[in-house]
Amino acid sequence: MKNKEPIILAVVVFFTLVTYYLVEPYAHGVMHKHVESENYAYDDLPAINKTGDAARGKDLVLGAGACTGCHSIEVAGMPAPMDPVTAASSYGVNPPDLSNAGVIFDGKFLANLIKNPAHALMVEHKFDASKGQMHPMTQFYGAGGDLDQEVADMVAYLQSIAVEQESVTPAMAYENACGRCHALKYENWTQIGTKPSFKYKKDELAFDIKVLEYEDSITKYMGKLPPDLSMYIRSRGEHYIKTFVENPQNYLHGTAMPRVGINAESMDKVIEHLEDAGDTKREERASVGANVMMFTIIFAIFALLWKKQVWRDLH
Amino acid sequence: MAHFEKATSVKDWLNQRLAIEKVEKVMASEYWIPKNINFLWAMGMVLMITFILLLVSGIFLLMYYQPNVATAFDSVNYTIMREVGFGWLWRHIHGVAASVVFLIIYIHMFTGIYYGSYKKGREMIWISGMLLFITFSAEAFSGYMLPWGQMSYWAGMVITNIFSLGGLHLDGLVEWIRGDYVPAQAFLNRFFMLHVLLLPLAILGLIGLHFAALRIPHVNNQDGEEIDFDAEAQKYLAGDKKGSKVMRFANDFMSKDMMVVGIYLIFFFYLVFYHYNFAMDPVNFDPADGLKTPAHIYPEWYFLWSYEILRPFSVNIGLIAFGFAQVIFVLLPFLDRSPNTVPANRRGAFGIWFWLLLVDMIVLTAMGKLPPEGAFSTIGLVAALAFIALWIALPFITAKEKKL
Ligand code: HEM
Numbered sequence: 001m002k003n004k005e006p007i008i009l010a011v012v013v014f015f016t017l018v019t020y021y022l023v024e025p026y027a028h029g030v031m032h033k034h035v036e037s038e039n040y041a042y043d044d045l046p047a048i049n050k051t052g053d054a055a056r057g058k059d060l061v062l063g064a065g066a067c068t069g070c071h072s073i074e075v076a077g078m079p080a081p082m083d084p085v086t087a088a089s090s091y092g093v094n095p096p097d098l099s100n101a102g103v104i105f106d107g108k109f110l111a112n113l114i115k116n117p118a119h120a121l122m123v124e125h126k127f128d129a130s131k132g133q134m135h136p137m138t139q140f141y142g143a144g145g146d147l148d149q150e151v152a153d154m155v156a157y158l159q160s161i162a163v164e165q166e167s168v169t170p171a172m173a174y175e176n177a178c179g180r181c182h183a184l185k186y187e188n189w190t191q192i193g194t195k196p197s198f199k200y201k202k203d204e205l206a207f208d209i210k211v212l213e214y215e216d217s218i219t220k221y222m223g224k225l226p227p228d229l230s231m232y233i234r235s236r237g238e239h240y241i242k243t244f245v246e247n248p249q250n251y252l253h254g255t256a257m258p259r260v261g262i263n264a265e266s267m268d269k270v271i272e273h274l275e276d277a278g279d280t281k282r283e284e285r286a287s288v289g290a291n292v293m294m295f296t297i298i299f300a301i302f303a304l305l306w307k308k309q310v311w312r313d314l315h
Numbered sequence: 316m317a318h319f320e321k322a323t324s325v326k327d328w329l330n331q332r333l334a335i336e337k338v339e340k341v342m343a344s345e346y347w348i349p350k351n352i353n354f355l356w357a358m359g360m361v362l363m364i365t366f367i368l369l370l371v372s373g374i375f376l377l378m379y380y381q382p383n384v385a386t387a388f389d390s391v392n393y394t395i396m397r398e399v400g401f402g403w404l405w406r407h408i409h410g411v412a413a414s415v416v417f418l419i420i421y422i423h424m425f426t427g428i429y430y431g432s433y434k435k436g437r438e439m440i441w442i443s444g445m446l447l448f449i450t451f452s453a454e455a456f457s458g459y460m461l462p463w464g465q466m467s468y469w470a471g472m473v474i475t476n477i478f479s480l481g482g483l484h485l486d487g488l489v490e491w492i493r494g495d496y497v498p499a500q501a502f503l504n505r506f507f508m509l510h511v512l513l514l515p516l517a518i519l520g521l522i523g524l525h526f527a528a529l530r531i532p533h534v535n536n537q538d539g540e541e542i543d544f545d546a547e548a549q550k551y552l553a554g555d556k557k558g559s560k561v562m563r564f565a566n567d568f569m570s571k572d573m574m575v576v577g578i579y580l581i582f583f584f585y586l587v588f589y590h591y592n593f594a595m596d597p598v599n600f601d602p603a604d605g606l607k608t609p610a611h612i613y614p615e616w617y618f619l620w621s622y623e624i625l626r627p628f629s630v631n632i633g634l635i636a637f638g639f640a641q642v643i644f645v646l647l648p649f650l651d652r653s654p655n656t657v658p659a660n661r662r663g664a665f666g667i668w669f670w671l672l673l674v675d676m677i678v679l680t681a682m683g684k685l686p687p688e689g690a691f692s693t694i695g696l697v698a699a700l701a702f703i704a705l706w707i708a709l710p711f712i713t714a715k716e717k718k719l
Binding site: 004005008009012015016018019020022023024026027030031185186230231232234235236237278280281284285286288289292293296297299300301302303304306307309310311313314315 | 350353354355389392393396397401403404407418422537556557562566567570571573574576577578580581584585587588589593595597598599600601602610611616619673677680681684685686
């Protein structure tokens with residue numbers, strides 16, 4: 001009698017794959033809109049075709065630009081004018097330290113941000129200057145010279161004080177670009193910084209209260225508390241997060257989350273940090289996986305040989 | 316009192332007290348299996364192995380899981396996934412096995428239907444199998460509540476709502492099941508109990524019943540052949556291993572079981588390490604939030620076909636259709652009125668019925684996941700009606716079947 005097992009196996013595999021295709025790739029394709037990456041090009045923003053001069057930029061950033069009126073620049077010895085909780089109660093959110101802004105954010109984006117924050121951040125639906133709704137970061141109107149040249153100088157300065165792109169760590173990228181809004185509990189990160197370990201309960205509670213106050217301000221500012229991103233690498237996945245950050249309006253029309261204008265390299269670091277938080281054991285999984293697969297294949301080969309041996313007497 | 320002699324060996328000592336040789340014969344070496352069966356008959360063993368994987372990984376998870384609405388999510392996603400050595404491995408094994416076990420159960424069930432293995436003395440095998448299916452479903456559902464993610468919460472909400480039984484408005488019953496107005500601490504606690512104690516106990520008992528039910532009728536074969544097991548066993552024991560139509564369960568068929576298990580484990584561990592997302596829904600990695608309904612609420616893939624039988628109708632009719640779908644498989648041995656126990660391809664109309672049912676259930680599964688809009692809801696409605704029509708037609712088409 002002829003052996004029907006190959007055809008039976010083919011039938012089983014066929015129906016399994018059809019079912020899998022329908023409930024996974026196909027259904028998810030229908031349910032979730034697919035957004036292609038724009039490669040962090042920020043094509044909607046005009047390029048500034050001026051070569052910046054860092055020395056002049058320094059004077060502007062620390063002087064007429066008034067950046068340090070709100071932001072700290074620790075590497076330049078400029079401390080924060082206010083602590084994060086107070087800053088958040090004035091601006092809604094703590095303006096980030098600018099020491100490494102030049103390497104985290106895209107250069108063209110930074111220039112546009114300085115010229116018109118609400119536009120670059122894509123939050124004009126919330127901050128419409130004509131209706132008197134001002135973005136908390138004031139627009140730079142120029143210090144008397146050529147506006148584009150001045151902006152280019154400031155960007156050049158920010159880039160000159162920042163570390164090299166290779167030295168950007170995952171935590172640094174996250175804390176600069178996302179950390180002022182999103183807590184990351186599994187990495188011990190709160191919006192006001194890494195939570196230290198406390199000796200006394202009282203100190204810990206005092207810290208927690210500060211976080212809660214900060215969260216109250218930001219909730220008022222954004223309309224809702226930005227979620228803790230600890231498990232987002234599993235719940236949203238890399239592709240979604242990357243394309244969402246490039247342009248949050250693509251997915252959540254009218255959302256309060258700004259387009260943060262991060263560059264592609266730093267975004268990869270942000271993803272790595274989110275993987276460290278929510279998919280911590282991925283390397284162990286790869287190495288254990290390879291070993292288990294190898295062991296299982298050897299087991300299957302021995303099982304096959306055993307079966308052949310036992311069945312030799314049966315047929 | 317029975318007579319005991321001084322034992323000559325440990326085996327003899329045990330034999331006098333537990334009759335282990337006899338037990339071994341009954342359960343293994345003289346449990347006769349037909350030779351003309353294919354790898355589909357190894358699915359029972361594959362299920363057994365998968366169940367053991369679930370049990371063992373579950374025990375490890377249980378050592379760190381916390382059934383508390385405030386800590387459940389973090390105990391799974393932080394403690395088990397990050398802190399506990401190999402906790403991630405146990406969790407992925409558990410999650411993937413819980414999904415794959417249903418794939419194998421469906422293959423096992425459709426094998427039974429195709430070869431008519433629920434007839435002629437095998438009714439109790441089928442019924443105990445269906446009871447296993449139902450308890451496994453409850454086990455999977457209760458387990459899905461435990462990480463207390465968004466899908467846990469909202470699937471828990473939707474499924475327990477079914478118990479208000481539509482027009483009957485038994486809201487009191489729903490509250491009684493939940494122990495609260497909405498899924499909350501009491502709900503999590505009781506589903507935890509069900510998942511780690513009561514249902515596994517029931518499953519163990521039912522597996523025992525399922526195996527016991529197999530012992531007397533023996534397993535069916537792929538040719539619908541009636542085998543005289545006693546005569547064939549004599550032949551085998553007399554040394555004519557090649558001529559006999561049967562073989563021992565152990566080691567003869569077991570060696571094939573193990574071969575299939577080996578191949579299955581390659582597939583299984585591939586999923587565990589490289590392709591686990593299908594079994595662990597991304598939405599459930601968002602912590603439960605009673606104020607935020609997810610955009611799409613759907614059950615795990617193995618419940619989709621029955622969910623889709625509920626969904627396209629108005630509430631009351633949907634519930635009746637759903638109830639019908641839950642019990643109708645149990646009644647299969649009595650709805651099939653044909654005298655033949657042969658593979659479906661030799662049974663004329665029944666052969667067509669079989670493939671239609673299979674395809675219809677796949678269509679229902681797909682539509683159960685897709686949003687109920689436009690063409691999808693029409694296809695879903697047609698497939699649900701087709702499901703009901705197929706089962707109503709079954710007694711009539713099988714009664715017409717001629718004895719082969
Ligand atoms: C997870 C739970 C289950 C386990 C561990 C299990 C195990 C087994 C085993 C070991 C066998 C004998 C070998 C074989 O034919 O595969 C068997 C046979 C059988 N099972 Fe299951 N089974 C389970 C669930 C089910 C379900 C859900 C059904 C469907 C109602 C079912 C129906 C049958 C039938 C009809 C047979 C007899 C096959 C024949 O005689 O050819 N079982 N089962």
